[in-house]
Amino acid sequence: MSERVQIVEVGPRDGLQARKEPIATAARIGLVEHLRRAGAGRIEVGSFVSPKAVPRMADTAEVMAATGSRQRDGDMVLVANERGLDQAIEHGARSVAVFTAASDAFAEKNIGCTVAESLDRFRPLIEKAKDSGLFVRGYVSTITDCPYAGRIAPAPVADVSRALKEMGCGEISLGETLGKATPARIAAVVEAVAEHVPLAELAAHFHDTYGMGIANVAEALRLGIRTVDAAAGGLGGCPFAPGAAGNVATEDVLYLLQGDGYECDIAMEPLLDAVAFIEREMGIRPTSRVYKALRGGAC
Amino acid sequence: MSERVQIVEVGPRDGLQARKEPIATAARIGLVEHLRRAGAGRIEVGSFVSPKAVPRMADTAEVMAATGSRQRDGDMVLVANERGLDQAIEHGARSVAVFTAASDAFAEKNIGCTVAESLDRFRPLIEKAKDSGLFVRGYVSTITDCPYAGRIAPAPVADVSRALKEMGCGEISLGETLGKATPARIAAVVEAVAEHVPLAELAAHFHDTYGMGIANVAEALRLGIRTVDAAAGGLGGCPFAPGAAGNVATEDVLYLLQGDGYECDIAMEPLLDAVAFIEREMGIRPTSRVYKALRGGAC
Numbered sequence: 001m002s003e004r005v006q007i008v009e010v011g012p013r014d015g016l017q018a019r020k021e022p023i024a025t026a027a028r029i030g031l032v033e034h035l036r037r038a039g040a041g042r043i044e045v046g047s048f049v050s051p052k053a054v055p056r057m058a059d060t061a062e063v064m065a066a067t068g069s070r071q072r073d074g075d076m077v078l079v080a081n082e083r084g085l086d087q088a089i090e091h092g093a094r095s096v097a098v099f100t101a102a103s104d105a106f107a108e109k110n111i112g113c114t115v116a117e118s119l120d121r122f123r124p125l126i127e128k129a130k131d132s133g134l135f136v137r138g139y140v141s142t143i144t145d146c147p148y149a150g151r152i153a154p155a156p157v158a159d160v161s162r163a164l165k166e167m168g169c170g171e172i173s174l175g176e177t178l179g180k181a182t183p184a185r186i187a188a189v190v191e192a193v194a195e196h197v198p199l200a201e202l203a204a205h206f207h208d209t210y211g212m213g214i215a216n217v218a219e220a221l222r223l224g225i226r227t228v229d230a231a232a233g234g235l236g237g238c239p240f241a242p243g244a245a246g247n248v249a250t251e252d253v254l255y256l257l258q259g260d261g262y263e264c265d266i267a268m269e270p271l272l273d274a275v276a277f278i279e280r281e282m283g284i285r286p287t288s289r290v291y292k293a294l295r296g297g298a299c
Numbered sequence: 300m301s302e303r304v305q306i307v308e309v310g311p312r313d314g315l316q317a318r319k320e321p322i323a324t325a326a327r328i329g330l331v332e333h334l335r336r337a338g339a340g341r342i343e344v345g346s347f348v349s350p351k352a353v354p355r356m357a358d359t360a361e362v363m364a365a366t367g368s369r370q371r372d373g374d375m376v377l378v379a380n381e382r383g384l385d386q387a388i389e390h391g392a393r394s395v396a397v398f399t400a401a402s403d404a405f406a407e408k409n410i411g412c413t414v415a416e417s418l419d420r421f422r423p424l425i426e427k428a429k430d431s432g433l434f435v436r437g438y439v440s441t442i443t444d445c446p447y448a449g450r451i452a453p454a455p456v457a458d459v460s461r462a463l464k465e466m467g468c469g470e471i472s473l474g475e476t477l478g479k480a481t482p483a484r485i486a487a488v489v490e491a492v493a494e495h496v497p498l499a500e501l502a503a504h505f506h507d508t509y510g511m512g513i514a515n516v517a518e519a520l521r522l523g524i525r526t527v528d529a530a531a532g533g534l535g536g537c538p539f540a541p542g543a544a545g546n547v548a549t550e551d552v553l554y555l556l557q558g559d560g561y562e563c564d565i566a567m568e569p570l571l572d573a574v575a576f577i578e579r580e581m582g583i584r585p586t587s588r589v590y591k592a593l594r595g596g597a598c
Contacts, residue, residue: 179592182558183517211551211588212558215514218482243592252510259481259511289510293478293542 013044015235025059034274047078048087097137102157103146138164141175154192162196179209183219203227213248233278233286249288312343314534324358333573346377347386396436401456404447437463440474453491461495478508482518502526512547532585548587
């Protein structure tokens with residue numbers, strides 16, 4: 001039980017990208033700095049995508065420069081195409097992520113092409129990234145439910161995960177975008193994917209819409225996954241998934257890990273300082289029970 | 300997986316007993332009626348205890364009469380002594396519950412005696428209840444953590460559970476009063492108790508202070524427990540456990556059960572009507588994510 005679990009802190013990118021209100025670059029920098037102080041070894045700091053489509057991430061190069069991303073293997077940025085990859089390389093990224101889905105309908109809304117087309121687009125991209133010495137993560141969203149296509153079977157999730165691995169992704173993040181699934185369905189899809197991708201290369205990426213996030217994380221751990229995506233304060237929500245809540249809160253995941261005896265590089269008190277920073281400096285209401293219980297904050 | 304799980308709806312008693320503001324008897328009756336319409340086969344409708352100590356439950360006889368408790372094996376009332384038991388019998392209760400703890404410090408604050416003294420007090424009480432044909436549940440609170448004594452080991456929980464079973468309790472409800480535990484500690488205590496009390500006679504009674512409630516319920520189900528206490532809207536909190544949040548919300552538990560393929564006698568839509576009634580007619584803010592996701596209500 002004293003195994004190590006890695007949290008990938010996705011708050012600065014996944015957690016903030018869809019916010020309607022502008023966010024000061026200084027606040028994004030401050031958040032990353034708080035997360036570093038808390039010990040977060042892997043942080044998704046931003047993305048190099050169309051600033052028109054995702055204006056909140058337009059300052060990613062500045063955030064990277066100000067927070068020393070160039071020196072950090074654990075820092076990751078999302079890219080959608082070769083132009084974005086070139087920017088990531090130019091600004092010294094050592095890890096990049098690409099994003100697709102298990103549902104064509106979701107992929108079309110979110111990235112403007114089918115899943116198969118997204119894979120065709122990513123193939124040369126991943127090759128170039130690998131040639132440049134980068135680590136590449138692949139996001140597979142809508143692993144159990146799609147807001148447009150309804151229930152998603154495990155097979156297409158396994159197929160796209162395998163394809164991403166074969167193209168060179170060193171890690172596949174399995175995204176339960178809507179937060180609708182319960183542990184039994186998480187188990188079914190993880191088991192299907194694990195036939196093609198080793199558990200050590202999978203990450204659990206869950207949302208908390210129906211309050212199942214932590215139970216699903218516990219199930220993923222039970223199945224052997226040792227990498228968990230989370231966002232401080234429960235930041236998040238997706239413009240293409242109406243009604244979906246934020247990511248599971250990093251502090252709730254950390255509480256689970258500490259209680260169940262796992263080791264993790266993040267410490268609770270400075271992490272709660274990061275959440276307090278989100279509440280105070282960014283004006284965003286944290287949604288986690290742990291923050292409320294330990295700091296009396298929102299929820 | 301299509302096994303049946305029983306929810307014991309504890310909102311009308313455990314969920315409301317500690318509220319500072321008065322609650323109209325009509326509202327307590329309305330809540331029980333809503334829960335019946337939702338299909339809840341087991342409801343803790345109130346208690347016969349000192350009206351000075353617990354004024355919110357002083358109308359329990361009226362609630363029982365108005366909602367037809369006399370005809371329902373599944374209705375339960377809490378009693379603390381022989382006087383309360385006599386009242387319960389007089390008003391036609393078919394099931395009663397007694398309440399103790401695994402921690403002397405908590406028992407002293409809550410019921411004014413040590414755990415051993417509470418068992419001595421309950422022995423003749425349970426005998427009389429059984430002689431009168433009643434079903435008796437035993438509550439064991441603070442199964443992992445006590446607000447006064449800190450961490451509680453599994454052994455004393457197993458001891459008091461076994462004692463209650465030997466005295467004639469047909470069911471032991473294991474109460475994680477503070478909502479602090481994570482699944483590994485729930486597993487340790489359930490396994491210790493299950494050496495003395497069959498899993499079929501155990502109930503999981505969890506609170507959601509640190510957001511672990513549903514993960515702990517999932518763990519209890521995985522271990523084989525098939526009875527879960529919950530309160531509609533996440534009602535609850537305990538005056539002797541400062542900062543502790545309410546019970547796990549019935550609608551969140553039901554969502555988990557339905558998602559994982561268990562059968563349950565409660566239906567979601569009329570249950571959410573009960574939660575809406577709590578919000579609207581009782582002025583109490585529901586805390587569940589499922590209510591928020593499905594009805595856009597508080598949280």
